Amino acid sequence: MGKGKDLIDKVSDLIAIFENPAFDFGKNRADGDDLLGDAYEFLMRHFASESGKSKGEFYTPAEVSRVLSKVLGIKNVTNKTSFYDPTAGSGSLLLKAIEEAGNKGTIYGQELSTSTAALAKMNMIIHDKVDSIINYGYSTLSKPSFTDKKTGSLETFNYIVANPPFSLSNWTTGFNPFEDEYHRFEGYGIPPEKMEIMLFYFIL
Numbered sequence: 563m564g565k566g567k568d569l570i571d572k573v574s575d576l577i578a579i580f581e582n583p584a585f586d587f588g589k590n591r592a593d594g595d596d597l598l599g600d601a602y603e604f605l606m607r608h609f610a611s612e613s614g615k616s617k618g619e620f621y622t623p624a625e626v627s628r629v630l631s632k633v634l635g636i637k638n639v640t641n642k643t644s645f646y647d648p649t650a651g652s653g654s655l656l657l658k659a660i661e662e663a664g665n666k667g668t669i670y671g672q673e674l675s676t677s678t679a680a681l682a683k684m685n686m687i688i689h690d691k692v693d694s695i696i697n698y699g700y701s702t703l704s705k706p707s708f709t710d711k712k713t714g715s716l717e718t719f720n721y722i723v724a725n726p727p728f729s730l731s732n733w734t735t736g737f738n739p740f741e742d743e744y745h746r747f748e749g750y751g752i753p754p755e756k757m758e759i760m761l762f763y764f765i766l
Contacts, residue, residue, distance in 0.1 A: 622651065622725040627658035634721055636663045643667035646719035648702035649674075653682035655723050657689050669694035670719065672702045704737040706744070716744050 636659070643666060647656045650671030660667050669691055673679040679698030686694040697707035708717040732755050739752045 622655045624654060624658065626725075627655045628662075630655065630723060631659040631662035634659065634662070634723070636721060639663040639666045641666055641668070644670060644719040644721070646670045646708070646722045647724055648672055648706075648722070649724050649726050650682050650696055651678055651725065653685045653694070653696065655725055656694075657685065657691070659721060659723050660691070667720075669696075670708060671696045672700070672707050673698045674701050701736060703733070703739075716746075 643663065645656055645659050645663070645667050647653070647670075650656065650673040653669070653671060656669050656671055660669060669686065671682060671694070673682060673696060676698050679696050682696045683694075686692065686696065700707060706716055709715065710717055733753070734755050739747050
């Protein structure tokens with residue numbers, strides 16, 4: 563940009579441009595806009611599209627998360643209502659679900675990838691959900707982290723949402739469903755090893 567007077571003149575001209583009333587967007591903000599959260603999700607979406615697919619990770623678009631949250635039929639929510647995602651990813655699906663619940667309730671999630679779980683925790687902080695619990699480091703299938711310490715059984719939740727890693731070529735990697743200590747497949751059967759798993763949700 564030059565030096566000395568040339569630099570000062572160019573910077574002054576640049577500042578003058580943005581002082582133009584036409585560039586004042588202060589009145590264009592809608593009440594309740596979450597600009598920081600939206601910007602963060604925008605960056606995560608592009609991060610996922612660039613690198614996530616190579617790791618079997620996919621960002622759940624906000625539109626899909628919103629539709630799934632409405633399909634859940636969330637009602638009679640209190641601050642004790644629990645929302646859980648066994649493949650939490652960036653946490654966007656959980657955030658949309660609790661938004662549909664009027665921002666009441668508690669968020670729980672488990673994510674295999676440490677770096678992705680860090681994104682989810684940051685996402686929760688940005689959206690003022692600092693009490694959310696996101697556990698990480700293990701697959702929900704091989705080592706679920708939410709268990710009842712007294713009974714040893716799996717914890718239950720009011721609402722469960724998930725966008726599973728359906729791109730995995732073998733969902734049983736590191737896990738033997740025939741030796742599942744929680745008996746999660748009894749009465750349902752064992753899916754094929756290379757089954758294409760599509761987007762789904764559960765309501766408990």
